[in-house]
Every structure is written in C-alpha cells, then in structure tokens.
Amino acid sequence: MADEGDPPITSDSERPAARYSESEPAEAETSVAFEADRPRARRGGSSVEAPVESESRSAEPVASEGSVLVTGICGRLGHLVARRLHRETRVVGVDRRAFPDRPKDITHHAIDVRRKKTRDVFRSEKVRAVVHLGVMHDPRASDHERHRWNVAAFQKLLEYLEDFDVRKLVVLSSANVYGPQPDNPQFLTEDAPLLGAQGFGGMRDLVELDMLAQSFFWKHPETETVVLRPCHILGRVKNAPSNYLRLERPITILGFDPMVQVIHERDVVEAISLALKPGVRGIFNLRGPGEMPLSKILRRLGRRPRAVPAFAAKAALEQLWKLRLTSFPAPEIDFIRYLCMVDGSRAEEVLGFRAEHDMDRTLASVDSDR
Numbered sequence: 341m342a343d344e345g346d347p348p349i350t351s352d353s354e355r356p357a358a359r360y361s362e363s364e365p366a367e368a369e370t371s372v373a374f375e376a377d378r379p380r381a382r383r384g385g386s387s388v389e390a391p392v393e394s395e396s397r398s399a400e401p402v403a404s405e406g407s408v409l410v411t412g413i414c415g416r417l418g419h420l421v422a423r424r425l426h427r428e429t430r431v432v433g434v435d436r437r438a439f440p441d442r443p444k445d446i447t448h449h450a451i452d453v454r455r456k457k458t459r460d461v462f463r464s465e466k467v468r469a470v471v472h473l474g475v476m477h478d479p480r481a482s483d484h485e486r487h488r489w490n491v492a493a494f495q496k497l498l499e500y501l502e503d504f505d506v507r508k509l510v511v512l513s514s515a516n517v518y519g520p521q522p523d524n525p526q527f528l529t530e531d532a533p534l535l536g537a538q539g540f541g542g543m544r545d546l547v548e549l550d551m552l553a554q555s556f557f558w559k560h561p562e563t564e565t566v567v568l569r570p571c572h573i574l575g576r577v578k579n580a581p582s583n584y585l586r587l588e589r590p591i592t593i594l595g596f597d598p599m600v601q602v603i604h605e606r607d608v609v610e611a612i613s614l615a616l617k618p619g620v621r622g623i624f625n626l627r628g629p630g631e632m633p634l635s636k637i638l639r640r641l642g643r644r645p646r647a648v649p650a651f652a653a654k655a656a657l658e659q660l661w662k663l664r665l666t667s668f669p670a671p672e673i674d675f676i677r678y679l680c681m682v683d684g685s686r687a688e689e690v691l692g693f694r695a696e697h698d699m700d701r702t703l704a705s706v707d708s709d710r
Contacts, residue, residue, distance in 0.1 A: 593676055
C-alpha cells in the first residue's frame with residue numbers, strides 16, 4: 341500500500357485507486373513486539389540530516405494576525421484542515437478545483453499555485469502560515485507533468501514564503517519516502533535515508549519535495565518549517581491504502597504478511613494543527629494507534645484476500661497496466677510485502693501528538709462513506 345495513497349492490485353473496474361496524495365506504502369513480512377519496548381532502530385546515514393528544534397533561536401511567537409493559506413484545500417484532507425482551523429484563525433485556500441461547500445468565512449482562490457496570481461494572494465491576504473497539501477499523485481500522469489506540478493510548483497511556493505516573510509510552513513509528506521525494503525529496521529526514525537524512489541520512480545517527486553522542504557528549513561531559519569510524515573492514512577480519503585482496504589477481494593503476495601501502520605485522517609488533521617503552533621519546527625513521523633499484520637486487518641474488515649506469487653503478480657500487473665485495467669503499477673508490489681514502519685516518539689515528545697482514534701475506528705473509517 342502507498343498514500344493519497346496506495347493502490348490495490350486489481351482492475352480499475354473493481355475500484356480505481358489514486359496514488360499517494362494524502363499519504364502511504366505497504367509493509368513487510370515479519371512481526372515482532374511493538375508497544376512498550378519497541379526499539380528506536382535507525383538505518384544508515386540520511387542523505388540530509390533530519391532537522392530538530394533550534395534551541396538557539398528564541399521562542400518567537402508566530403503573529404496571530406494574518407491568514408493561514410492551505411494549498412490543495414479542495415481535497416478531502418484540505419476540507420478537514422480548513423474546517424478544523426477556520427474557527428480559530430482566518431483560512432485562505434488555493435486550489436484550481438471547485439469548493440462548493442466552502443464555509444462562508446473561508447476564502448477560496450480557484451487558481452493554479454504556479455501562476456503569478458498566487459503572489460497577489462500572498463500580498464492581499466497577509467499570509468502568516470502555509471499548509472501545503474497540494475500534491476498530484478496520478479500514477480498515469482507523465483513524469484514531466486508530475487514534476488511541474490509537485491516540484492516546480494512547490495519551488496515557486498517557497499519563493500513566495502521568502503518574498504513575503506511567511507513565518508510558518510507545514511508540509512504533508514509521507515512515511516512512503518523511506519521506501520519499503522527487505523532490510524528495513526522494525527521502526528524508522530526521522531533521520532533514516534529517503535529510499536522510496538529506488539524501486540518506484542513515481543515516488544521521486546514526493547521524495548524531492550520532502551528534500552526541498554528540508555533544504556528550506558536550513559536556509560531560512562526565520563521560517564518555522566515542519567515536515568510531517570504520516571503512515572498510511574485511512575478514512576474517506578480517496579488514496580491507495582483506503583481504496584485497497586475497501587476491496588472485497590484484495591490481492592496479497594504469497595508468503596508475505598507485512599506489519600502495517602495506519603492512521604485516521606482526522607488524527608493527521610490534528611497533527612497539522614499542532615504543527616502550526618509557535619515554536620514548532622523540524623521533521624515528525626506520525627504513527628497511528630499501533631501495528632497489525634495485513635492479514636489481520638483484512639480479516640477485521642471482512643475481506644477475502646487472494647494470495648498470488650510475487651512473480652505472477654508482477655507479470656499480470658505489467659499487462660493490466662498496459663491495457664489500462666489497473667491503477668496499480670507493478671513496482672508497487674513492494675508496498676504490500678516489505679516493511680516500512682515509523683517511530684513516532686518524536687511527534688509525541690515535541691508536538692504532543694498521539695492518535696486519538698483506536699485501531700477499530702481507524703479501520704472502520706474506510707467504509708464510512710459506503
């Protein structure tokens with residue numbers, strides 16, 4: 341599984357799956373104890389050391405005046421974030437899609453974030469914080485199109501933050517950036533290398549976006565930059581993990597039963613709200629209510645999985661992809677057989693974040709719109 345998400349191995353006629361836009365990957369083949377004594381395992385040296393809160397910087401509060409700008413506000417998570425924040429602060433959205441059920445006190449600019457009109461939004465709305473959710477996750481889009489939307493657009497957004505002295509940036513990344521690997525430690529910390537694009541080029545943009553946010557963190561300490569990396573997001577989001585778990589007969593890989601972490605969409609929204617508090621900066625993994633084998637998750641949801649050998653699944657997917665009968669590219673098989681779980685202790689200690697939705701409520705949320 342991956343994020344707004346992780347598609348299933350199935351035909352599109354069964355249920356199409358969008359790729360990781362509001363976060364995720366699949367997990368691996370072994371299971372161990374997880375709770376009180378879970379180890380803080382690390383992997384290799386990160387290509388960019390994970391930022392931590394700056395103790396040398398004074399705890400300068402973010403100004404209460406001005407607005408919070410949300411990119412991708414018309415998506416499911418964008419809706420939830422806007423409704424969570426608009427009673428506490430002025431919310432402005434930038435999204436070229438329509439926002440028909442917009443609360444009256446939320447301003448929506450139906451423009452492409454790459455256009456010059458976005459600069460006028462920063463100027464006129466007195467933006468003090470940005471929450472970046474506007475990421476394209478269409479696996480059938482060309483590499484050029486995805487790069488222009490995800491990377492070039494984000495670079496332009498960072499220019500606006502610098503030009504208008506915006507003091508807070510919250511970027512929703514994904515635990516997928518670490519990548520599912522057969523040699524992953526049980527739990528990945530924020531300084532683990534970002535290997536998500538090694539086996540699947542479609543992850544390249546998300547990894548690059550994450551790296552750009554880290555670079556901005558170091559170059560512009562005057563802006564409190566927060567990067568959130570949630571595990572698989574579940575709920576009414578139309579992402580791959582949720583779509584996969586909605587299938588009555590999902591495919592699994594024969595001989596693999598990965599441990600999986602999931603998190604409720606509303607818990608992710610709460611983490612975003614916490615990240616907007618003055619003084620918060622750095623990278624945070626977001627762990628949900630716990631870990632569970634994929635087979636047990638499917639049983640709890642009453643699904644009837646079909647186990648297929650990896651080589652057969654890969655060959656079938658390659659053919660189905662060419663015929664446009666699946667939304668699940670063959671390289672994504674690793675997301676439903678290898679481990680990619682995160683250590684969320686830093687978010688607990690620094691953000692004060694802890695998932696409020698238990699495992700049963702989180703899993704049940706994928707069927708909440710049926």
